[in-house]
Structures are given as C-alpha cells and as structure tokens.
Amino acid sequence: WSNEMLIVDENENVSFLGVIPYLFGTSEGLKLSYAGDVGDLPKLFDQPGTDELFFVSLNMTDAEEIAGSTSGERTSVVITGFDLGNETKFSQLELEFIDWMDDKAKAGLYDVSVRDIKTSIIESSESASENVAGFFLVFGSFTVVAGILLVINIFVMLAEERKSSMGMLRALGMQRPEMRAMFVFEGSLLSIISSAIGSLVGIFVAFLISLGFKITFSSLNSDFVFYWSYSSLIAGFAIGFIITWVTLWLTSWRNSRLNVVAALRDLPTNNNSTFSWLWILVSLGLFSGSIFFGILLFILDSESEMLHASWMMVGYLTILGTMPILGILLHYFVKPRFKIFNFNFSRDSILPKVLMTICAVSLLLWTSIPESIDTVRGSYEETRYSFIPLGIFSVAAGVLILTSIAPMIARILGRSGILVKQFGPVISTALAYPLSKPLRSSLVVGMFSLTIFSVVVLAGFSAQFETYSNSFVDDAQGEFELLGTGSLERPLDLESDVENWPWPENHSGNEFDAISLLHFNYVRISDQVDEQSTYKELKNNASRYYIRGIDENFANHGGLPLVAWDESLAKSEKEIWQLVSENEIFVIVDSAFAMTYNMDENENGIQLGDVLVLHNYNNMAIEKEVIVVGVLKEGSLLSLGGIFAQDDLAIQYFGAEPTRIMFSIPDDKTIDEMKDLSKELETSFVDYGMQVYVIEEEVIEIQSLIFAIFSIFKAFLALGLIVGIAGLGVVTMRSVSERQHQTGVLRALGFEKRMILFGYLLELTWISLLGMINGVLIAILFHYQLYRVFWSEQGAIFTMPWAEISLFVFGAFLLVLLFTALPIRKASQIHPAEALRQIV
Incomplete structure (x- = not known):
C-alpha cells in the first residue's frame, strides 16, 4: 500500500471490486492478502485527485480480473532506464514509442500521450527551491554589499594607521x-x-x-x-x-x-579636487559596463528575469560614468574662488558636494521614472532581480546626499548656543572626526543603510500583505462558513432532498441558513470555435482548467465576493450570481485564471465580456461558448477556484460530479462550535468520504504559514544587521587605538573622562543614526514604489509597520552601544601622560 489512511493488519484479506464489473452486476470482489507497506508513490501528472486514492501493488493477472479487462489490456505503461533524463534520448524514445503503440494498438485514434514524470517532478522541485533561493539571494545581496563596505573600511583604517x-x-x-x-x-x-x-x-x-x-x-x-x-x-x-x-x-x-x-x-x-586621467579611466569603465548591460538586452531571452535589471543598470552606470566628465568640465570652467549672492565659495570645497548631489538626484530620478515616460522600462517586467540594483543604488543616492549635507548639519549643531552651553566643546569635537574622514564615515553610513533598508523593506512588504490579506477570510467564505470536500473518484452522491442526508444526531438541514452542492470537473479552454482543426490540434491548442457548477442556493445566498462584474447585467453581486445560475451562457472566473489566461495574444488576461469556448475534457467535440461576466476576489482561491457556471451546464456538457458542499450557519456560532460541528459532520458523512473544514480556520492557517516564512527571512536579515553592528565594534576599536594620542591631548586640555565617553557616544550615535535614518527613508520610498506597482491596483491601503520599524531602529542602536561599549570605555580610561608618550 502507498496510503496510510487505511489501517490493515498484515496477512489480512481485503476484497477488491472493480468499477466495470460492479456496473455489470458483479457484487463479490477478489479477495487478496495484505503483505506490507510499499511506501509513497509519486503522483502522476495530469491525473486529478490521486492524492485520495489507495495505490496497490499486486499481480498483473489479479489486476486484470479486478478491472474487468481482457488479457494484455493496459491504460498506462511505465518505462524506466535508458538514460531518459537526457532530453534528446527521451524525445527520440517518445516518437518511436508512439509509432509502436499506433502500429500495435491504433493509439493514434485515442487520447494517448507520453509524459516524462520523473523529470517533471525534479523540475517542479528545482523550481520551488530556486524561488526560495532567489529570495535569499535578493535580500542577501544587500548584506553582501554591506560586508564589502566593511572590508573596505577596515583596510582603509589599517592603511591610515x-x-x-x-x-x-x-x-x-x-x-x-x-x-x-x-x-x-x-x-x-x-x-x-x-x-x-x-x-x-x-x-x-x-x-x-x-x-x-x-x-x-x-x-x-x-x-x-x-x-x-x-x-x-x-x-x-x-x-x-x-x-x-x-x-x-x-x-x-x-x-x-x-x-x-x-x-x-x-x-x-x-583631499583636493584634482582631476587626472584616472577619472577618465573610471568613466570609460562605467560606460563600458553600461554598454555591456545594453548588449545583454539583445542577447537575453524575451522571458528572462534579468531584462528589467539590465535596463536599470544601463541607466545607473551611465549616470555614474557621466559624473567624472561633468566634474572635469566644472573644474576647468569654474573659477577657484567665486561669489553667489554675496557668499564666497571655494571650487575645491563646493565642487565635490555639487557633484554628489547631482549624482544622487539623478539616481533617484532614474529609479522613480514612471513607465509612461520610460517606455523601454515598461516593456520589461519587474522581477526579484530588479530589486537588487534598485535597492543598492537608491541607498547609495541617500548616502551621497547625507555626505553632502552632513557638514552643514554638524556645523549648525556645533554652533548651537543651547547645546554649547549644556555640553561645552564636546559636540563640535565629537563631530569633527567623522567629518574629517568622509570616506570612512560614508562607508559606515552605507553599511548601516543597506542592512536597515533590507529589513524595513521586508517588514513593510509583510505588513502590506497582512493588510491586503485581512479580507481573505471573507473572500474565501462569503456567507458560507463550512466546506465539505469529496473527489472526482469518490463524488458526494447525495439525495436531492437535504433532509434525507445522514445528519448527525440532534442536527438537521434546517439548522443551516443555506446548503449548496457544487459540481466539479476538468475542462479544456480555447478562444474560439474551430471546426477545421483536427482533434489533436484542438487538444494541443487548448488550455486546461476546471469548472464548478453552482445551484440556486449558492447564488441566492450571495455566492463569493467579486472584484468586478458586468454592471450592465446586474446591479449587485448577488444578482450576477443569480444570473449565472439561471443562464448557461454566463460564467464567473477566479482571479488567477483571469490574470494568467491570454486571449488572442492579449497579455492583459481576461476582461469582462470576453467569450470562452469550453470543451469536454475527454471529448473535444462537446463544446460550449460562454461569456465572462464576473471575476472573483483573490482570496476565494483559498477555498474555491475555477470557472463558475450553471449546474446543468457543468453536468450535461462536461460531466461534472458533486465534490463540494458549502454550509452557511447562523452568526451566533463561535469558531469552536464550528470546529465541533465540522467533526460531527465528517463522522456522519464518513460513508461518502467527505471531509469538512472551517474555512476561516484554514485561511488563517495559510496566512500564518506565510507570515512565518516572512519571519524566517526577517531573522536572516536581522542576522546580517547584527554582523554589521559587530563590524562597527571592530571599526570603533581600531579608531580608538588610532586616536589614542588625540584622546590624550584632549585629556591634557581638561576633558574629563565622562566628556571623552560622551564624545565617543555622540560620534557613534551620529554615524549610526545617519545610516539608520537613510535606510529607513529609502526603504519607505522603495516600499511605496512597490505598493504603487503591485498593491494600489488591488485597492489596498498603503501600510507601514511603524512600531516594528521603531523597534528595529531602537534595537539596532542598543546593539551599537553594546558592541562598542568596551572600546569606548577603554578610550575614556586613557591617561594623558600615557597617551602623549612617544614610543618608537
């Protein structure tokens, strides 16, 4: 056996009766002895409902007798070996095998296909793992860049020491x-x-x-x-x-x-602003990188995930490559000393700030240009890899702006009468060192910005999804609270009179506000009727989806919430559901099908009023044209999805079977009472194999699963933040060692221990908070762009987890103080005589 749901003792006899013999009146099955468990068997692709079946390994002769088939009659053939993982060999075997089957059994007249099951399973698993790995790659890239900045900072400090x-x-x-x-x-x-x-x-x-x-x-x-x-x-x-x-x-x-x-x-x-040939080489290198990514746009496949990221890199590198040339031009055309509005300026001091500001503004503009202006960007889809350059260069732009305005802010703080009166010369002294080392300060600010940026963006995305998914419970259940499920292989063949159903004791159908029995089967879908194509061509050109037949009870009770419907046909959602239940030409589709199914090369998916041609899954000649009059909300996919049509249409044209029962219960029932009722219903309907779920509980469990995954990613990014803060501790230790002589001079000039301690704390607070504030601000802007692209069209409200962000910033600042406490305390304990002693 490959299913543990049935408990059978070893060597116990089990009777098997096939469907065909049963239909011909046979009532006694073949008794076989249970020998043992063979474990799980892989699910065959395109075989619906096999999860709920019992797979049995038995003698072929016995299998033929149970199925009522003739000797040698087969429905499936499994082939292994011959290095079929090789795509070329598999294709060759497929052609030869189909020809052989056609020659031996006229397989061309039937719905015969060859599927590479093992490769499909492997590809599906690899695709799932690549998605998870890609998520770690995108957010981990910010941590990697922050680590690179830390390495640069440490070796620059070593060189200066x-x-x-x-x-x-x-x-x-x-x-x-x-x-x-x-x-x-x-x-x-x-x-x-x-x-x-x-x-x-x-x-x-x-x-x-x-x-x-x-x-x-x-x-x-x-x-x-x-x-x-x-x-x-x-x-x-x-x-x-x-x-x-x-x-x-x-x-x-x-x-x-x-x-x-x-x-x-x-x-x-x-650090003068002398421009040399090195700037030209840097500019040429950046332009070469821009050209490289431009060439990638023509080399990569049209479905590649790197197209949008490559186009963004073209713009970013072009902007950076232009800056050295612009700097050289300004250096030669601007006078060494000039005056604006009676203010004197030095070219060497003001030119770097102007270039950094221009560069930062240009980077931010390129990041936020709408697709209506940049049509090339609009032709490429934003993917996960697009977030890497968008995030890194946005943070870099913020660092450049802060580097430009930080001296002015520090000068204002240092000359503030209130602060000077309260803290004396400590503020100006503490801020003087990071301003004298702009490169090192910028590296630390950038490091903090990147780590905080990644954490805040993920937290914002998680909070936005939580807000967006708050309606999923209502979307999934509508006015129904319980969902009973069967399967195509074991449909819920219940009587039409609800009162004759096997209700639990002390319960009846009258206790429910509404009960709806839905029918289900698979269908094939095409855009138009094509009478000239062959059966095989029709099958190959048609898509595969599933249909659900709804009854009057489902429609009269409001069905499920819709995101849009044809208001020319109905004024309310309930009326459009009633229209569908009464007319076989109208259907309502779920949001996933509406977005992914392309009509006549239209990449915008299905629109209201579009005509679909539904074909019987096993007989393409049976077809029906229907009109889309509504689209379900996204949350409905967590309970019921598919193409919703009139019950009679689904049954008569497409062989739909009853597989779902929706129960609506009074509003005064609590969630615990719903759980108890679902268990009682499951026990009562056990002969039909029906399982009953509380829809709200199932949706909340799925949401909890998603939020738990977000928490894992946030923990991973928080680990990168901790490593970055630990790196700041290392940098602080080197800085204290490097400035031992300066600290001794300050002590000799009258600075007390507490003043030295406060000065270092103020310096670290200045650097770390600049990085954190920059990371948070850029992350908020970045998250707003994500909201505008992905969430605003869904009607979601812009959401930021302000409390969580504040907790991240406060926690990161406490960790900064923790990791730097030892070197700062060591600096405050330096004795003037010891520090001023020259040791050769």
Missing part, C-alpha cells in the same frame, strides 16, 4: 605595485581564513533556516530536509574569497597612492 611605516617603505624605494602586492598578499591570507570560517558558519545558519522551515511546514504534515554538499561549501568559500580579494585589490590601489612626505610626517591627506 600604518601610514608612517608605509611612507618610510616608499622612501626606501618600494614601488606602488609592490605596496599593492603587499596589501593584497596580507589581505589574501586573512580572506582565506575568514572565507573558510564564513563557509562553515554559513552551513550552520542554513541549518537553522531549514529548521525554521521544518517547524513552519510541520503543520501541513510536510517534511523539510536539511541537505548540503561539499560543492556548495566550496562554492561559498570561493565566492566569498573572490569578492574579498577583488575588494582588497581595489582598496590597495587607493592605499598605495599616498604622499610620501605627508606619510612620513603623519600629516592629513590633502
């Missing part, structure tokens, strides 16, 4: 390539160790994530198995090492270009 020794090496004859090689070699050793550790930790994190999925799906009796391979471990190590190594090489290029004299004397680097 060793500036004197580097200047001495350069003075002794070391060339820039040799210095770059030294940095890369040193960093490579560290990256090998860190990549190895990171790969092992990644496997552990993957185990925790799989454990979360296993707990989540346990309510559905599904098993989520954790699996890893050495190839994935090696791939993670290699990718991590390559990303780190490339980052090191680019950072070493910057570190090797130091001024020898300034380095020997430990003087600050002169």
